[in-house]
Amino acid sequence: MRTNDKRVALVTGAGQGIGRGIALRLAQDGFTVVVNDVVADASDLERGAYEVKASIEAAGGAAHVFRADVASAEERAAMVGFVAERFDRLDLLVNNAGVAPKERKDILEAGEESFDRLMAINLRGPYFLTQLVANRMIAWQEQGMVETPRIVFITSISAYTSSPSRGEYCVSKAGLSMAAKLFADRLAEYDIPVIEIRPGIIQTPMTAAVKEKYDELIAEGLLPTKRWGRPDDVAKVIAAFARGDLDYSTGQAIEVGGGFGLRRL
Numbered sequence: 001m002r003t004n005d006k007r008v009a010l011v012t013g014a015g016q017g018i019g020r021g022i023a024l025r026l027a028q029d030g031f032t033v034v035v036n037d038v039v040a041d042a043s044d045l046e047r048g049a050y051e052v053k054a055s056i057e058a059a060g061g062a063a064h065v066f067r068a069d070v071a072s073a074e075e076r077a078a079m080v081g082f083v084a085e086r087f088d089r090l091d092l093l094v095n096n097a098g099v100a101p102k103e104r105k106d107i108l109e110a111g112e113e114s115f116d117r118l119m120a121i122n123l124r125g126p127y128f129l130t131q132l133v134a135n136r137m138i139a140w141q142e143q144g145m146v147e148t149p150r151i152v153f154i155t156s157i158s159a160y161t162s163s164p165s166r167g168e169y170c171v172s173k174a175g176l177s178m179a180a181k182l183f184a185d186r187l188a189e190y191d192i193p194v195i196e197i198r199p200g201i202i203q204t205p206m207t208a209a210v211k212e213k214y215d216e217l218i219a220e221g222l223l224p225t226k227r228w229g230r231p232d233d234v235a236k237v238i239a240a241f242a243r244g245d246l247d248y249s250t251g252q253a254i255e256v257g258g259g260f261g262l263r264r265l
């Protein structure tokens, strides 16, 4: 059955961390949220995509889980097919899913396997998911199903900051930053705004392994705003974009990093 009276958002990698924060906020703001993740165990309501769905529903919102690997062309197509079949509209795509290298290795030694894995998940996946979604959004717009659909790319401060012990991550995020500009340029004539969000150091399961290191760096003054970022810091910017407040800033990158990117003297 199609239920297309409410705005619909698709958030990739929304089973935990930043994606979870974005999904909860969008649901609170009235979106029906498609919670995508590569891991989704329906019997586990304590963590992962089904916990997010349960939390949204407990707060009176609407959510659906769609398990898919963004690196797989078939699974991307199945996910967009689900959205089309179920809602016949998509108002917001948030390309959030992303991974860090399994092991940090010096750029003089790191191998091609980790490079290929990160390119597939962090760059090729969102690039072609966006291509697929953008074509649908244009069609839905022409049919009057959506007014101003929008697209977000979650990159990182690593899009411009060198970390030679995870070069493949930096390169994948720098590439994704350009993808945001390309789609913003191409889609502006259709009135489909696109923004890039660059999180700084955000407390999530991804950064749990390096928590002590960053605790120290933050205490030593790495960030002008002396605290870790939280998923809701990112979600607030997306909420503003989803409302239409940033539409004329299409193609811009917004850093959510407590001032990390400031040059200081």
Ligand code: NAD
Pocket (backbone or CB within 6 Å): 012, 013, 014, 015, 016, 017, 018, 019, 036, 037, 038, 039, 068, 069, 070, 071, 096, 097, 098, 099, 100, 121, 154, 155, 156, 157, 198, 199, 200, 201, 202, 203, 204, 205, 206, 207
């Ligand atoms: P996380 O590891 O806590 O969560 C990422 C989620 O994405 C997980 O639920 C994971 O299962 C899912 N995922 C992984 N591969 C996937 C795939 N192929 N298809 C679908 N889902 C997949 O990470 P996070 O810290 O919440 O990061 C979210 C995004 O923000 C990532 O793109 C990350 O690179 C970026 N980011 C994070 C930080 C940070 O400090 N945490 C900083 C800058 C950018």
